[in-house]
Amino acid sequence: MSASPRPLGADLARIAVFAALIVVLGMVVVPLPGGVPITAQTLGVMLAGLVLGARRGALAVLLVLALAAIGLPVLAGGRGGLGVFVGPSAGYLLGWVAGAVVIGLIAHRGRFTWWRAGLGAVVGGILVVYLFGIPVQALVTGVPLAPTALSSLAFLPGDLLKAAAATVLAVALHRAYPRAFESRAAVVVHAA
Amino acid sequence: MRPEAATGVGVACEGVGVEADGRPILSNVTVRLTARRTAVIGGNGSGKSTFARLLNGLRMPTSGRLRVLGLDPARETKALRRRVGFVFTNPEAQILMPTPAEDLALSLQGVPRAERAERIEAVLTEYGLAGRGEVPASGLSGGQRQLLALASVLVTEPELVVADEPTTLLDLRNARRVGDLLLGLESRLVLVTHDLGLAARCDDAVLFEDGRVRAQGDPAEVIDEYRASCA
Amino acid sequence: MRPEAATGVGVACEGVGVEADGRPILSNVTVRLTARRTAVIGGNGSGKSTFARLLNGLRMPTSGRLRVLGLDPARETKALRRRVGFVFTNPEAQILMPTPAEDLALSLQGVPRAERAERIEAVLTEYGLAGRGEVPASGLSGGQRQLLALASVLVTEPELVVADEPTTLLDLRNARRVGDLLLGLESRLVLVTHDLGLAARCDDAVLFEDGRVRAQGDPAEVIDEYRASCA
Amino acid sequence: MISLYRPGTGLLHRLPAGAKLAGLVVCALALSLWRPEPAGMLAVVLAVSAMYPVAGLPVVALGQTWWRLRWIVLVLGGALWLFTGADTALVNTGRVVALLLLADLVTRTTRMGDLLAVLERVLRPLRRFRVDAAAVALTISLTIAMVPVIAGLAEQVRDAQRARGTRLGVRAALPLLVLTMKHADDVGDALVARGMVR
Numbered sequence: 001m002s003a004s005p006r007p008l009g010a011d012l013a014r015i016a017v018f019a020a021l022i023v024v025l026g027m028v029v030v031p032l033p034g035g036v037p038i039t040a041q042t043l044g045v046m047l048a049g050l051v052l053g054a055r056r057g058a059l060a061v062l063l064v065l066a067l068a069a070i071g072l073p074v075l076a077g078g079r080g081g082l083g084v085f086v087g088p089s090a091g092y093l094l095g096w097v098a099g100a101v102v103i104g105l106i107a108h109r110g111r112f113t114w115w116r117a118g119l120g121a122v123v124g125g126i127l128v129v130y131l132f133g134i135p136v137q138a139l140v141t142g143v144p145l146a147p148t149a150l151s152s153l154a155f156l157p158g159d160l161l162k163a164a165a166a167t168v169l170a171v172a173l174h175r176a177y178p179r180a181f182e183s184r185a186a187v188v189v190h191a192a
Numbered sequence: 193m194r195p196e197a198a199t200g201v202g203v204a205c206e207g208v209g210v211e212a213d214g215r216p217i218l219s220n221v222t223v224r225l226t227a228r229r230t231a232v233i234g235g236n237g238s239g240k241s242t243f244a245r246l247l248n249g250l251r252m253p254t255s256g257r258l259r260v261l262g263l264d265p266a267r268e269t270k271a272l273r274r275r276v277g278f279v280f281t282n283p284e285a286q287i288l289m290p291t292p293a294e295d296l297a298l299s300l301q302g303v304p305r306a307e308r309a310e311r312i313e314a315v316l317t318e319y320g321l322a323g324r325g326e327v328p329a330s331g332l333s334g335g336q337r338q339l340l341a342l343a344s345v346l347v348t349e350p351e352l353v354v355a356d357e358p359t360t361l362l363d364l365r366n367a368r369r370v371g372d373l374l375l376g377l378e379s380r381l382v383l384v385t386h387d388l389g390l391a392a393r394c395d396d397a398v399l400f401e402d403g404r405v406r407a408q409g410d411p412a413e414v415i416d417e418y419r420a421s422c423a
Numbered sequence: 424m425r426p427e428a429a430t431g432v433g434v435a436c437e438g439v440g441v442e443a444d445g446r447p448i449l450s451n452v453t454v455r456l457t458a459r460r461t462a463v464i465g466g467n468g469s470g471k472s473t474f475a476r477l478l479n480g481l482r483m484p485t486s487g488r489l490r491v492l493g494l495d496p497a498r499e500t501k502a503l504r505r506r507v508g509f510v511f512t513n514p515e516a517q518i519l520m521p522t523p524a525e526d527l528a529l530s531l532q533g534v535p536r537a538e539r540a541e542r543i544e545a546v547l548t549e550y551g552l553a554g555r556g557e558v559p560a561s562g563l564s565g566g567q568r569q570l571l572a573l574a575s576v577l578v579t580e581p582e583l584v585v586a587d588e589p590t591t592l593l594d595l596r597n598a599r600r601v602g603d604l605l606l607g608l609e610s611r612l613v614l615v616t617h618d619l620g621l622a623a624r625c626d627d628a629v630l631f632e633d634g635r636v637r638a639q640g641d642p643a644e645v646i647d648e649y650r651a652s653c654a
Numbered sequence: 655m656i657s658l659y660r661p662g663t664g665l666l667h668r669l670p671a672g673a674k675l676a677g678l679v680v681c682a683l684a685l686s687l688w689r690p691e692p693a694g695m696l697a698v699v700l701a702v703s704a705m706y707p708v709a710g711l712p713v714v715a716l717g718q719t720w721w722r723l724r725w726i727v728l729v730l731g732g733a734l735w736l737f738t739g740a741d742t743a744l745v746n747t748g749r750v751v752a753l754l755l756l757a758d759l760v761t762r763t764t765r766m767g768d769l770l771a772v773l774e775r776v777l778r779p780l781r782r783f784r785v786d787a788a789a790v791a792l793t794i795s796l797t798i799a800m801v802p803v804i805a806g807l808a809e810q811v812r813d814a815q816r817a818r819g820t821r822l823g824v825r826a827a828l829p830l831l832v833l834t835m836k837h838a839d840d841v842g843d844a845l846v847a848r849g850m851v852r
């Protein structure tokens with residue numbers, strides 16, 4: 001979203017539509033009592049990085065956070081509002097943005113292959129997200145870091161499955177609709 | 193066991209109603225479809241799609257009694273889905289696999305592996321898609337995509353085919369091809385359509401209006417009634 | 424300055440070609456559109472949409488010379504887009520804002536704030552959407568959505584309206600309403616359509632086939648030629 | 655999508671959005687630096703709760719929020735008790751609850767448009783880094799408009815699968831992804847055609 005030149009339509013639309021997809025994925029949710037739910041939105045975050053790349057993927061995630069901030073129930077289980085940014089899951093939300101960047105950087109480096117996608121999903125979509133999420137959760141709740149990290153292991157099986165799913169899906173999308181991965185210039189042919 | 197199917201009643205609706213958000217979408221629908229090919233017509237929002245979706249359990253009646261091929265959709269959903277094929281307007285949503293061959297394979301899961309590849313080749317050829325089995329499905333033209341969607345449904349040999357405006361996005365030639373294909377089926381057909389020319393070629397027609405059946409009978413007469421109601 | 428516009432040539436194409444992925448989509452298209460309302464017809468994949476998209480610079484020719492309202496789309500894209508309105512098939516993609524009023528406001532950005540609300544009310548009423556300005560656009564019926572999409576384009580008072588199959592998803596009544604609206608416009612109209620009844624009501628018609636212009640002239644004759652080519 | 659904002663005319667409703675946000679940030683900082691006795695924290699939680707009726711919000715709203723926080727109170731409180739003892743458990747749980755209640759207060763009393771305006775104002779200085787605040791606002795509205803459309807696409811895909819009697823698991827998301835990306839391209843075209851972007 002740069003000032004001048006103005007953003008290209010295709011770019012902007014993909015960011016917005018992908019953000020909408022992440023919101024829709026929020027309808028799949030397993031609430032956990034600790035205040036940090038298991039949510040299919042992390043699958044959406046991984047896909048955003050894999051399909052849109054670092055910059056646009058991160059912007060799509062930021063957009064979801066902006067919607068939450070202005071009071072829309074866009075997060076898992078219809079939550080939203082400013083509360084999520086001061087609650088136990090705030091760090092994970094930040095981690096989503098950083099994660100999308102890392103995923104994009106890894107997966108879009110060179111030819112798109114399943115192992116790059118998988119590596120990106122695990123490193124960016126799990127490692128980086130936890131790196132932000134766990135310390136902030138410990139900070140907010142006042143529970144020491146070690147037990148917080150330990151309790152977060154509950155997410156790991158699900159997140160590994162989601163990383164696998166994101167990889168399979170991104171590779172399949174690459175076959176089914178290769179245009180989705182193309183840069184904007186190829187999508188809208190513009191005058192100089 | 194299935195007296196209705198035996199006596200040739202494909203669909204029997206008695207006082208069927210459907211509600212959504214407390215608002216009635218279908219009210220007191222009572223029809224018996226006995227003809228081989230039935231056209232369903234009516235304006236936007238009149239309830240045609242809702243009616244079509246009742247027929248394979250995508251939607252359940254909130255009141256009344258419904259039997260499709262003698263089965264109760266609410267209790268025998270699985271058996272019903274096996275015997276009823278559904279074709280949607282938008283082929284994009286119903287092509288579930290990246291390539292045509294894989295999409296057909298999904299429908300042919302019951303067929304032994306060795307046979308499957310051959311069957312797929314044969315079907316692709318039959319539907320004018322020879323040699324396109326391995327290309328991305330998104331690279332097919334609109335008409336080809338709808339033909340593939342159709343093929344993936346018909347290859348399972350359903351006893352009843354329900355099609356919800358399958359020719360809307362097609363040109364003259366493709367619309368005719370898909371229309372001919374559907375009307376030429378041996379199985380029963382319920383065809384929701386805005387194409388009155390196609391509706392006229394069915395054996396029976398039902399006209400919906402505001403969630404009610406306004407008329408049923410000879411397609412030519414029902415179509416005239418529809419036209420009159422729009423004027 | 425704009426001799427062509429002055430002499431009534433809306434669109435002038437000379438040997439225009441468009442390629443994608445090294446494959447020609449349009450080849451050597453040479454047409455002059457001088458009539459007020461031109462229908463563009465042809466089979467799926469024949470290049471109609473590609474041609475339509477040339478007219479407001481959504482797509483650029485890879486060869487040949489193109490002038491729209493006397494402007495060169497490649498160099499005067501911005502001016503062109505202001506003077507050409509584009510209506511797509513699927514209203515869901517072109518309604519960009521959550522509610523009808525906001526969507527109209529987006530088109531009316533140039534109008535002073537005080538006037539805007541009034542204009543929006545007037546337009547909503549004109550298009551049969553009175554009182555629905557603040558409901559989510561997703562809650563409108565298919566016909567209402569297409570009317571809103573149309574309103575959002577026409578409210579900018581374009582000199583040329585390009586519509587790519589705007590009635591495909593509509594029922595008889597809504598299709599007629601949208602068709603009447605478009606054909607009744609004072610501005611120029613290029614109407615891509617599979618609805619040959621609608622095409623027949625235009626002043627001129629162009630038939631595409633395999634990326635080439637196969638015929639241009641009196642709609643009745645061009646339509647006959649299209650029908651013959653499909654048989 | 656319905657905003658969590660609840661219309662009203664109370665004191666908090668009339669306060670400018672920027673002031674409320676700034677207040678929230680200050681409170682968050684203060685609460686995280688302050689190490690009070692359990693009694694002090696209890697007083698803070700009660701005071702924040704009391705702001706609900708003061709702001710003109712119905713008592714039901716307060717009840718709802720507390721009810722949503724019940725697990726956090728129980729589980730977090732329990733865990734803290736285990737790891738750090740009763741006093742710290744009370745103070746830390748109280749801090750989290752107070753903050754969540756405060757944030758919820760701001761969300762419930764501030765119109766979406768006002769928060770958007772604040773966001774735009776915050777972004778304006780970023781113009782130098784080529785961030786266009788107006789484009790951000792447009793994109794936010796666009797996303798809100800697209801949520802029901804994408805939800806509709808998801809429903810279409812789910813129906814198609816059910817109709818074909820197949821269970822694809824996560825692979826079900828593939829047609830949804832394809833549809834979504836195609837839809838994005840159509841929206842991009844519309845944005846360009848309607849002159850919103852280059």
Ligand SMILES: Nc1ncnc2c1ncn2[C@@H]1O[C@H](COP(=O)(O)OP(=O)(O)OP(=O)(O)O)[C@@H](O)[C@H]1O
Pocket residue numbers: 212213217234235236237238239240241242243565594
């Ligand atoms: N899930 C739902 N919730 C609420 N309303 C619904 C739902 N599904 C359909 N409707 C409403 O029910 C009515 C009938 O819809 P239906 O899709 O059956 O019409 P249709 O005859 O198929 O129209 P079209 O020709 O536009 O396809 C419409 O007013 C629609 O808005």
Ligand SMILES: Nc1ncnc2c1ncn2[C@@H]1O[C@H](COP(=O)(O)OP(=O)(O)OP(=O)(O)O)[C@@H](O)[C@H]1O
Pocket residue numbers: 332333334335363443444448465466467468469470471472473474
């Ligand atoms: N960006 C693109 N890349 C590659 N091929 C393309 C592209 N856009 C269109 N085509 C191809 O160009 C041809 C013409 O497409 P176009 O959409 O103009 O046809 P149409 O006449 O509008 O068809 P329909 O009636 O189905 O809308 C088709 O074969 C299409 O697959």
Ligand SMILES: O=C(O)CCCC[C@@H]1SC[C@@H]2NC(=O)N[C@@H]21
Pocket residue numbers: 036037038039040042075076079084089090092093129130133155158159
């Ligand atoms: O909705 C929120 O407030 C944010 C939820 C954060 C969930 C985190 S992200 C990593 C981990 N995996 C999950 O499925 N949930 C957590």
Ligand SMILES: [Mg+2]
Pocket residue numbers: 240241242356
């Ligand atoms: Mg319908």
Ligand SMILES: [Mg+2]
Pocket residue numbers: 471472473587
């Ligand atoms: Mg087209």
